[in-house]
Amino acid sequence: MTRALLAAAHHVPTTDAPTADHWRGRPVAQAPDWPDSRLLDRVVGELSTASTLVSPQECDDLTDRLAQVAQGAGFLLQGGDCAETFGGTSSLAVRRKLETLLQIAVVLTYAGSLPVVKIGRMAGQFAKPRSVPTETRDGVTLPAYRGDAVNGIEFTAQARRPDPRRLHEMYQASAATLAIIRAFLTGGYADLRQVHAWNQDFVARSPVGRRYERLADDIDRALRFVQACNMDLAGTRSVDLYTSHEGLLLDYEEALTRTDPRTGRRYAGSGHLLWLGERTRQLDGAHLAYLTTIANPIAVKLGPATTADEVGAYIDLLDPQRRPGRLTFIARMGAQAVRDRLPALVEAAVSVGGVVTWISDPMHGNTITAPSGHKTRRFDDIVDEVTGFFEVHAALGTHPGGLHIELTGDDVAECVGGGEPIAFDDLHAGYESACDPRLNRSQSIELAFRTAELLHA
Numbered sequence: 001m002t003r004a005l006l007a008a009a010h011h012v013p014t015t016d017a018p019t020a021d022h023w024r025g026r027p028v029a030q031a032p033d034w035p036d037s038r039l040l041d042r043v044v045g046e047l048s049t050a051s052t053l054v055s056p057q058e059c060d061d062l063t064d065r066l067a068q069v070a071q072g073a074g075f076l077l078q079g080g081d082c083a084e085t086f087g088g089t090s091s092l093a094v095r096r097k098l099e100t101l102l103q104i105a106v107v108l109t110y111a112g113s114l115p116v117v118k119i120g121r122m123a124g125q126f127a128k129p130r131s132v133p134t135e136t137r138d139g140v141t142l143p144a145y146r147g148d149a150v151n152g153i154e155f156t157a158q159a160r161r162p163d164p165r166r167l168h169e170m171y172q173a174s175a176a177t178l179a180i181i182r183a184f185l186t187g188g189y190a191d192l193r194q195v196h197a198w199n200q201d202f203v204a205r206s207p208v209g210r211r212y213e214r215l216a217d218d219i220d221r222a223l224r225f226v227q228a229c230n231m232d233l234a235g236t237r238s239v240d241l242y243t244s245h246e247g248l249l250l251d252y253e254e255a256l257t258r259t260d261p262r263t264g265r266r267y268a269g270s271g272h273l274l275w276l277g278e279r280t281r282q283l284d285g286a287h288l289a290y291l292t293t294i295a296n297p298i299a300v301k302l303g304p305a306t307t308a309d310e311v312g313a314y315i316d317l318l319d320p321q322r323r324p325g326r327l328t329f330i331a332r333m334g335a336q337a338v339r340d341r342l343p344a345l346v347e348a349a350v351s352v353g354g355v356v357t358w359i360s361d362p363m364h365g366n367t368i369t370a371p372s373g374h375k376t377r378r379f380d381d382i383v384d385e386v387t388g389f390f391e392v393h394a395a396l397g398t399h400p401g402g403l404h405i406e407l408t409g410d411d412v413a414e415c416v417g418g419g420e421p422i423a424f425d426d427l428h429a430g431y432e433s434a435c436d437p438r439l440n441r442s443q444s445i446e447l448a449f450r451t452a453e454l455l456h457a
């Protein structure tokens with residue numbers, strides 16, 4: 001990382017972290033098999049004196065915004081790559097993702113008349129849990145790819161060997177991405193008067209792009225009207241976007257955790273919000289214990305096997321004070337299960353007095369294998385899960401608080417279906433994801449319009 005980036009980052013002095021003992025010694029699911037513990041210790045030691053990437057104040061601001069969502073007065077949009085890559089941190093790639101998030105957010109804000117809190121799966125989403133620890137190709141078995149933070153994606157023994165120095169690269173790639181995000185957001189690019197500019201060429205020509213253009217025209221007219229009335233436009237000039245990733249690599253997270261001198265509370269410094277994945281949400285596990293030691297807003301993914309008792313236990317352990325904004329549940333049930341499984345979980349949260357944010361991840365429960373062997377998802381299943389999520393909340397009188405999606409700003413072919421349909425046969429040429437299939441720009445905006453219709457209903 002350059003000096004300028006370091007200087008721009010927030011420096012919070014390192015203090016002893018007494019509560020780190022709370023998670024050490026507990027079972028760590030999905031831990032990489034680091035071959036060289038001395039090298040790991042050295043890298044972690046270096047990171048523990050580095051500047052944090054986000055500040056406690058920003059994390060508290062996000063908690064306040066999420067508190068509004070938890071209480072029904074906002075909507076959360078969380079999105080980005082399944083796995084960021086060290087090669088994907090160019091300004092153009094980051095800008096395209098930001099534009100996609102901003103476009104979705106505008107559609108949802110306009111339709112729902114609710115503030116949309118924006119969180120990228122960005123600037124830290126470099127590590128992946130795996131269902132199967134190895135991968136076999138043509139009779140050769142190697143360790144699975146666990147994200148650029150751990151090993152390389154190339155199918156060679158050397159690349160697949162975990163390398164602790166990659167944690168340092170993860171820090172640098174996160175800092176670089178965050179610097180790009182901050183520059184775009186503060187440099188006027190997120191000004192609502194740029195709504196047209198975010199609609200990139202290939203999307204602008206598509207039917208959904210034209211639908212977006214019409215909405216952008218409406219927004220332009222509304223802005224001109226407000227301006228002509230001499231009303232305050234301050235809130236339209238910039239935007240806040242927060243960062244998040246799965247809190248998977250605890251050595252890395254602990255190294256960037258600092259005690260805030262203002263309050264004496266510990267904060268993860270690697271991103272604003274950390275979540276527990278479906279594979280690391282064990283109640284007695286190290287990942288959950290680590291989250292109990294930090295004051296950031298946090299989230300837990302809930303798959304279809306989650307029980308009502310588990311939901312109550314998450315609230316007791318992670319949000320004992322029942323603070324709105326502290327805890328978000330990300331339901332990733334699958335289109336088949338959401339209507340059956342989700343109600344009991346929402347009721348369990350209500351019954352223990354939790355004021356949590358519920359959002360829908362319609363991606364991870366709907367993964368299928370294409371005839372070509374690619375992991376893919378059907379656009380219709382994704383829409384169906386979001387629809388089911390809204391139905392469940394409507395029936396219970398609770399708030400459908402947001403969406404968690406895997407997307408890219410690029411013209412990829414990874415999920416099938418959508419208004420400009422992508423077929424199984426298109427996956428060969430258009431598949432770029434390092435891990436799970438993402439919605440491309442058109443599919444993302446289309447999902448925004450479909451969700452907007454549900455917000456209206």
Ligand code: PEP
Pocket residue numbers: 082129276277278279301332364436
């Ligand atoms: C993910 O979000 O990429 C992921 C692995 O999700 P889950 O933990 O829900 O399977």
Ligand code: MN
Pocket residue numbers: 082083364406435436
């Ligand atoms: Mn994923």
